[in-house]
Amino acid sequence: MNDHERLYRVRRLKNRIAMALSCGATLFGLLWLVWILITTLINGFKALNLALFTQMTPPPGTEGGLANAFYGSALMSVLALLIGTPIGLAAGIWLAEFARHSKLGNTVRFINDILLSAPSIVLGLFIYTAVILPLNHLTNHQVGFSAFAGALALALLVIPVVVRTTDEMLQLQPSTMREAALALGVPQWKLTLQIVLRAAKAGVVTGVLLALARITGETAPLLFTAFGNQFWSSNLLKPIASVPVVIFQYAMSPFDDWHAIAWAGALVLTLFVLCLSLLSRLILLRNRSH
Amino acid sequence: MTDNTQYMTSTSTITDASEARAARDHRHDMWFRRTMMGAGMLVLVLLLSIAGSTLWGGSEAFRTFGFGFLTSTQWDVVNGQFGAVVPVFGTLVTSLLALLIAVPVSFGIAIFLTEVAPMWLRMPIASAIELLAGIPSIIYGMWGLFVFGPFMAAHMAPWINDHLGALPLVGALFQGPPLGIGMLTAGIVLAIMITPFITSVMHEVFRSVPTTLKESAYALGNTTWEVVWDIVLPYTRSAVVGGIFLGLGRALGETMAVTFVLGNAHQFSASLLMPSSSIASVIANEFSEAYTDLHRSALIALGFLLFVVTFVVLAAARLMLMRLSRKEGL
Numbered sequence: 001m002n003d004h005e006r007l008y009r010v011r012r013l014k015n016r017i018a019m020a021l022s023c024g025a026t027l028f029g030l031l032w033l034v035w036i037l038i039t040t041l042i043n044g045f046k047a048l049n050l051a052l053f054t055q056m057t058p059p060p061g062t063e064g065g066l067a068n069a070f071y072g073s074a075l076m077s078v079l080a081l082l083i084g085t086p087i088g089l090a091a092g093i094w095l096a097e098f099a100r101h102s103k104l105g106n107t108v109r110f111i112n113d114i115l116l117s118a119p120s121i122v123l124g125l126f127i128y129t130a131v132i133l134p135l136n137h138l139t140n141h142q143v144g145f146s147a148f149a150g151a152l153a154l155a156l157l158v159i160p161v162v163v164r165t166t167d168e169m170l171q172l173q174p175s176t177m178r179e180a181a182l183a184l185g186v187p188q189w190k191l192t193l194q195i196v197l198r199a200a201k202a203g204v205v206t207g208v209l210l211a212l213a214r215i216t217g218e219t220a221p222l223l224f225t226a227f228g229n230q231f232w233s234s235n236l237l238k239p240i241a242s243v244p245v246v247i248f249q250y251a252m253s254p255f256d257d258w259h260a261i262a263w264a265g266a267l268v269l270t271l272f273v274l275c276l277s278l279l280s281r282l283i284l285l286r287n288r289s290h
Numbered sequence: 291m292t293d294n295t296q297y298m299t300s301t302s303t304i305t306d307a308s309e310a311r312a313a314r315d316h317r318h319d320m321w322f323r324r325t326m327m328g329a330g331m332l333v334l335v336l337l338l339s340i341a342g343s344t345l346w347g348g349s350e351a352f353r354t355f356g357f358g359f360l361t362s363t364q365w366d367v368v369n370g371q372f373g374a375v376v377p378v379f380g381t382l383v384t385s386l387l388a389l390l391i392a393v394p395v396s397f398g399i400a401i402f403l404t405e406v407a408p409m410w411l412r413m414p415i416a417s418a419i420e421l422l423a424g425i426p427s428i429i430y431g432m433w434g435l436f437v438f439g440p441f442m443a444a445h446m447a448p449w450i451n452d453h454l455g456a457l458p459l460v461g462a463l464f465q466g467p468p469l470g471i472g473m474l475t476a477g478i479v480l481a482i483m484i485t486p487f488i489t490s491v492m493h494e495v496f497r498s499v500p501t502t503l504k505e506s507a508y509a510l511g512n513t514t515w516e517v518v519w520d521i522v523l524p525y526t527r528s529a530v531v532g533g534i535f536l537g538l539g540r541a542l543g544e545t546m547a548v549t550f551v552l553g554n555a556h557q558f559s560a561s562l563l564m565p566s567s568s569i570a571s572v573i574a575n576e577f578s579e580a581y582t583d584l585h586r587s588a589l590i591a592l593g594f595l596l597f598v599v600t601f602v603v604l605a606a607a608r609l610m611l612m613r614l615s616r617k618e619g620l
Contacts (some may be wrong), residue, residue, distance in 0.1 A: 015513035022406055023399020026415065029489070032482045033422045036433045043436075090329030098323055099330065106332050111337050112603045117536065118340075118597070119543020121570050125577075125593040126340045129347035134575065156336065163333065187315035189322035217426020220545035220570065224577045245429050251432050259436070266429050277365070277424045 037270075043265020047260035052268075057230055057246055060255040066265050068232045072147065072240040076226060077215055078100065079151035079236075084158025085208055089197075091159070092166025092204075097192055116160040124221035127153040132225065147233070147240035150226025157218060158211040165207025169200040186277065202287035206280040213276040217269055219244035243269055303336040341597060348591025350584060359591065365556040365567075367576070372588035374595060376558050380473065380566035381596070384548060387477025387562070392485045393534055399485075400492035404513050404522075416493060423486035431550035434479040435471075439551055441480075443470030447563055450474075466563035471553045474562040479547050484537040491533030495614060496525045512537045532610030539604040543596060545570035 004197045058064025091108070099105025127149050136144050173196050181191045197204065227239040228249065234240075243265050252261035351359055351372060362373025389417045401417070403412055447468030454464035466472070499522050507517045523530065553565020556577050567575075580586040 011513055011516070015515040018401075018515035018518070019406055022401040025395045026402040026407075029395050029399050029485055030415075032419070033418075033486075035437075036430065038420075039433055039437050040341055045617070088331050090326045091333055094326035094330040096324075098326060105330070108333050110605075110608055112333050113608050113611075114601060115333065115337060117508075117539050117600075119570060119600055121543065121573055122340060122344065122593050122597045122600075123510060125347065125573065125590055126343050128577075129590060131338065131342045133347075148474055159333070192322070203385040213424055217428060219428050220424075220574060223574055227578065228344040229538070230314055235610070244426065244546075247428055247432065248549075251435060251550070261599060262432065264430055270425055273424055273426060277421050285573045 003010055013280040036075070040263070040270050043131075043260075043263035044270075045251045047264035048267060049264075052261070052264050055128065056232060057241060057261075059230075060258060061255065063257075064261065065266075066243060066246060066261060067240040068229065069097065069243045069246045070268075071232065071234070072182070072229070073244070074241040075234065076147055076222075076240065076242060077156055077212060078153045079148070080154035080158050080215055081212060083151065083209065084155035084211065085162055087155075088162025088207075088211075089166050089204070092163045093170065093192055093197070095163070095167040096170035097188075097196070112160050112163050116164060119156060119220075120218055121220035121223075123156045124153050124223060124225055127156070127221070143237045145225065145227035145239040147226055149237045150213075150222050150240065151236075152217065153221035153225045154215040157215050157221070158208075161214060162204075162207050162213040164166075165210065166204050168199075169203030169207070170196055172203070175198050202283050206283050209276050209280040213273045213280075214225045216276075217244060217273055219248050223248075325447045341408050341594070341601075344590055344594040344597055345369060348587055348594045350587035351591040354584060354586075356374055359588070363558050365572075367580075367585055372585070374569075374592055376556055377569045377572045379558070379565050380552065380594065381542055381560070381568040381570070383473050383566070384476045384480055384552070384568055385538055387474065388480035388484055388541045389534065389538055390582060391478065391481035392488055392537060395481075396485050396488035396492055396533075396537075397449040399489045400496055403489075403493050404496040405518060416490075419486045419489055423490060426546075427544060428481055428546040431546040432482050434475060434547065434551040438479065439475055440469035441470075442475050443468045450563065463558050463562050465561075466561040469553070469563065469565065470559075471551045472563045472565050473552070476548050476552045476566075476568070477562070479551055480541045480544060484540050485546065487540055488533050488537040491536060491611075493532055495529040495533065496522055498529075498614065499525050527616060529614035532614075535603050535607030535610065538586060539600050539607060542603065543570060543600045545574050549574045569593070575614050 003013035037275060050064060052067075053065060053070065054067055056068050057066060084263065091112075095105050095109060099108070131152060132146070132149050135146075135149075141239045148254045170224060176197060177199065181195050182188075186195070222242050222245050226242055226245070228245050229241045246267070247265045250258035250265075253259075291602070335376055336391050355362065355372065356391055358373065360378075362371070364371045365376060366374045368374075399415075400444045403416055407415065447466075447470065450464050451466070451468065455461050457464075480614055503525065507521045512520070548568050549571040552568060552571050554567050554571060555565035556567060559566065573589050573593055580589060
């Protein structure tokens, strides 16, 4: 009986220690994340002003903002979505509608999942060797680092995200809906584009938003594709500034006013990304409750 | 008779029209199918061309240094001597450090979220962690450089030096000047970054354990810990390992969070407090300033190595995650 009680006590103690550690781990994890968010908020708001959105990136020691970098980031992100979304959608449709259980489909799904978390800097290297170098050669060194190449590198990040969400969301649509349409003699392409895709619209839009959230903060693939530019540029064949690359350069510099601009840029990026993820969550939740 | 002919001709026009439409639809469907399939194949082609183009871009370095590229610790831009050992070592050490910290923490959070926390608390914490997984890595890097690095230098490094540095055997790992940047700092920043990823995989996987299994164990008098350790964990083992590998894949390829706090030093050192370099940080720091073809080629060759290693790790992760979903299907 005594042994029995001791065993019970040991088990209870073990359980309590484990549960305390688990609570501790949660607090520990949240502590770091809160610390990071608060520093970004405080330093960012201190440096936030209107000039950030109206003035160009300054040389050290002078006032300035990130207007050209915001423009460059927006331009490249939109372009990347325009290139990446149709391809991602098409591949997702193929996986969900034509290759759901085929071996080839599973292979593509597997490879896509790997691309989803492939190191983004390697994608930058890929665009450099596969696009920038040949283009530079063809145009007699007139075109090197360019906004277009940056957008392509970002599009490579968009594709796997859109493929995955499209595939998942289309698979969720009931097969009765497809059968009903087919029984009425609707051709497959019409069925897919006008019925199944429309039914899964909310989920697919969420995927695009998530992809946008992912590429707005990406720095590594832009370092040697879009490079950077001190001035306002909208030429797709010339280097262009982007917010993350400017933040990287400014934060690594020894100048205090550059640091301030970097923090302000970091704040805007963080808020933008958080808003996007919240928005995509809301869309999904609202859709689920229907 | 006339009526009948009329009837026959009208049906034949109808069948003609519907046959034409069926043929047209069939043609459109075929083209639709081919286009969609082409996009799917593009994903495969993409992966192959990434591997191919980085191998081709790095071929000059591989040809010049041969196998020595993988065994030389020298990285000398001026004299054109390049070896991958230091960056590879830095990448592995920082990633393993990150796993060492992130895995227990993520496991703890996942248990908290599935077994311990009251219901009303689960949703908010789980979504907070998922939102934080989306924060751009450059923010983590900046925080590491401006906030955590100085904090490390002022408070943690001297303590580590005094207490852990004096230990036999492992002491050498913890000796060094309190610079604030280095492999330990990079490992910690990476750990913070990958914790949300690993946590959300573990959380999802733990939730997939059939409730009846857990309830039976509770009914037999098991404590929460025993249920987690003896029921939940064995059931989800392969997927948990998959989630950890997914985190490792992220850590290996992470660029910005590491570049800020690693110090970009090319010498080899045993101490975790010393600056080092990782594959991604070397590429990020040097690529746009590489003026010789050989230097650029060596950097692309490093990128190829990184791609191969992460491919293997991520593929293993996916295979292990798939094993659990197959079990669910039964």
